[in-house]
Amino acid sequence: MRLVAQAVTVTFPGRATPVLNRADFHARQGETVAILGPSGSGKSTLLSVLGGLATPSTGAVFVTDDAGAPTTMPLAKASAWILQTTNVLPERTALDNVAIAAELAGLDRAAALDRAAHALAVVGLGTRMRARTRVLSGGEVQRVVTARALVAGRPFILADEPTGQLDRTSTDTVLDALFDGVRTTTPTNPATAPAGLTARGLVVVTHDPVVAQRCDRVVHIDDGRVVT
Numbered sequence: 001m002r003l004v005a006q007a008v009t010v011t012f013p014g015r016a017t018p019v020l021n022r023a024d025f026h027a028r029q030g031e032t033v034a035i036l037g038p039s040g041s042g043k044s045t046l047l048s049v050l051g052g053l054a055t056p057s058t059g060a061v062f063v064t065d066d067a068g069a070p071t072t073m074p075l076a077k078a079s080a081w082i083l084q085t086t087n088v089l090p091e092r093t094a095l096d097n098v099a100i101a102a103e104l105a106g107l108d109r110a111a112a113l114d115r116a117a118h119a120l121a122v123v124g125l126g127t128r129m130r131a132r133t134r135v136l137s138g139g140e141v142q143r144v145v146t147a148r149a150l151v152a153g154r155p156f157i158l159a160d161e162p163t164g165q166l167d168r169t170s171t172d173t174v175l176d177a178l179f180d181g182v183r184t185t186t187p188t189n190p191a192t193a194p195a196g197l198t199a200r201g202l203v204v205v206t207h208d209p210v211v212a213q214r215c216d217r218v219v220h221i222d223d224g225r226v227v228t
């Protein structure tokens with residue numbers, strides 16, 4: 001499966017120039033792609049259109065099969081999100097927040113709780129999974145959101161600065177979990193395995209060179225244009 005943006009232009013009201021200007025982009029399952037660029041260059045906007053959260057003014061965003069033929073899969077169902085604004089349920093535990101995503105992906109409650117517990121352990125939150133997310137630190141919530149994306153059973157993960165609030169050690173833990181769960185069809189930890197053992201794709205917006213170095217490809221955006 002591929003996530004494709006073709007000649008996408010996004011213009012926001014009140015802005016003279018487009019935020020994205022005929023941007024082309026693609027990512028396929030099994031690969032990891034970093035989006036780099038200066039602040040305000042349009043990285044998060046590209047992620048938003050890829051996930052169906054924003055609509056291009058012109059151009060197209062769609063999901064194809066591996067051969068490039070269009071599919072009927074809606075953008076909103078193709079990807080799980082790791083956003084900078086972490087929209088967790090504050091009065092629910094970390095475990096519950098992640099388990100809900102696994103249930104939505106089709107697991108029964110018991111299997112969802114089991115998978116959620118494993119995913120939280122993998123991102124280093126095994127000892128905090130019974131805490132309500134409102135008492136967790138920013139970095140801990142970011143890891144809950146990562147675990148949630150890993151169990152969501154979607155072909156792609158779109159991540160906006162997924163390690164932005166983490167120290168180096170937690171960053172390495174989260175990156176190991178993300179890359180292990182994304183790139184391979186046989187992850188070392190079954191908790192992060194994509195449904196059906198089909199490799200996922202990861203598109204990650206980052207300023208962190210360590211994150212970019214671990215990706216298969218790096219795409220640079222400057223002033224709304226994809227420059228590489």
Ligand SMILES: Nc1ncnc2c1ncn2[C@@H]1O[C@H](COP(=O)(O)OP(=O)(O)OP(=O)(O)O)[C@@H](O)[C@H]1O
Pocket residue numbers: 012013015019037038039040041042043044045046
């Ligand atoms: N809904 C909106 N309405 C108007 N302008 C917007 C909107 N969303 C984003 N912008 C503007 O579009 C530009 C690109 O924003 P975007 O968030 O895509 O940049 P970015 O490359 O991700 O930046 P950063 O690295 O700082 O997060 C910015 O100037 C931003 O202010």
